[in-house]
Amino acid sequence: MRLGFLTNPIAGMGGRVGLKGTDGKLAAARERGAQPRAPDRARRALTALADADADPDLLVWGGPMGGDAARAVGFDPRVLGEPEADDLGDTTAEDTRRAARAFHDAGVDLVLFVGGDGTAADVAETLSGTETPMLGVPAGVKVYSSVFAVSPEDAAAVVTSFDRTERREVTDIDEDSYREGEVQPELRAVAFVPVTDRLQSSKQTGGGTVESLAAGVADEARAHPERTYVLGPGSTLAAVKTELGFDGSPIGVDVWRDGELLARDADEATLLELLDPDGDNEIVVTPIGGQGFVFGRGNPQLSPAVIRRCSVSVVASRDKLDDLHVLRADTDDPALDEELAGWLKVRVGRFETRMTKIV
Known part of the structure; x- marks a missing residue:
């Protein structure tokens, strides 16, 4: 494997001294006695990589941005460039972007970076438009994005084992607002990331999560x-309907195509009339919280005859899905229930999905 490795050496310095981030606060952090956190996290990830007997073609950015940590644990990396200044405090976001560009141009199989959400955004925005995957070693104060491994050791395990990628969200928050107690997540980019259960979920508020997945459904519909x-009933689907620009039935089923609301609070007969038996039809439903039913509770108008004419998509907030071990279907047609059973991808974010089983 050809692995690009870089570290944002100042990531996380403001955390232990109560600054809730380092953006624009490096001098204040140093005045309070802050010590670098990211270099140790970088060494932990690389040590775990070495302990796994991995022998990657390791490409790094020089000095405190990767080269020092790689040599400290016994690697002999290829240095593709240096930060504009050697001083720890003078490394910049542009240094990160230059490194990411160089790694992509060198044809790396993965960019492994150490930092926080700001670093993730810099890397992801640089790699935008490419299929070069990235993976984060969490070292920042605020780590809201879903592109980070749970720990440095988990990151090393992912490097040595992943075989496919998926798109995930890079989210950052305004640190000044954060210091005032307001969390305002902003979607900064979408990146290709290894598929693994060793990644953290995106840390968003409940409303943010629903809004994010609603935007994803609306993007796909358009x-x-x-x-x-x-579109089935429920508050999650209500957010989808709002995103599509119409006031849907909160406890009913609505039909939408190409920017037009075809039916509000439709019954089975209306649904069958509107659906083309040989056309492209999709049901979007959300499970009932605490029960997990996607069919057979609260949406009887989605009859077996309707379901058989459609593909099925399930959406749910992360919080709701975390409370459900499995999903269920009770359509009054045992054969259809059996067809629906099995693993499926549930959309939990704009691009993120989670494998969940219908039993």
Whole structure:
């Protein structure tokens, strides 16, 4: 494997001294006696990589941005460039971007970076438009994005084992607002990241999560104007309907296609009339919280005849899905229930999905 490795050496310095971040606060952090955190996290990840007998073609950015840590644990890396200044405090976001560009140009299989959400955004924005994957070693104060491994050791395990990637969100927050007690997450980029259960979920508020997944459903719907969408009841689907620009039925089923609301609070007969038996139809439902039913509770108009004419997508907030061990279907058609059973991807964010089983 050809691995690009970089460290934001000042990431996380403001945390232990109560600054809730380091953006624009490095001098204040130093005045309070802050010590670098990221270099130790970098050495932990690289040590775990070495202990796993991994022998990557290791490409780094020089000095405190990767080269020092790699040599400290016994690697002999190829240094593709240096930060503009050797001093720890003078490394910049542009240094990170230059490193990410160089790694991509060198054809790395993965960019492994050590930092926080700001570093993740710099790397992801630089790699935007490419399929070069990235993975974060968490070292920042605020780590809201879903592109980070749970720990440095987990990151090393992912490097040595992943075989496919998926798109995940890079989210950052305004640190000044954060210091005032307000969390305002902002989607900064979408990145290709290894598929693994060793990644953390995106840390968003409940409303932010629903809004994010609603935006994802709406994006997909607008990209498929030929598709008829049958949108089930519930607050999660209400957010989808709002994102699509209409006031839907909160406890009913609505039908939407190509920017037009075809039916509000539709019954089974209306649904069957609107769905093309040979066309492109999709049902979008959310499970009932605490029970996990996607069909058979609260949406009887989604009958077996309707379901059989459609593909099925399930969406749910992370909090709701965390409370459910499995999903269920009770359609009054045992054969259909059996067809629906099995693993499926549940959308939990704009791009993120989670594998969950219908039993």
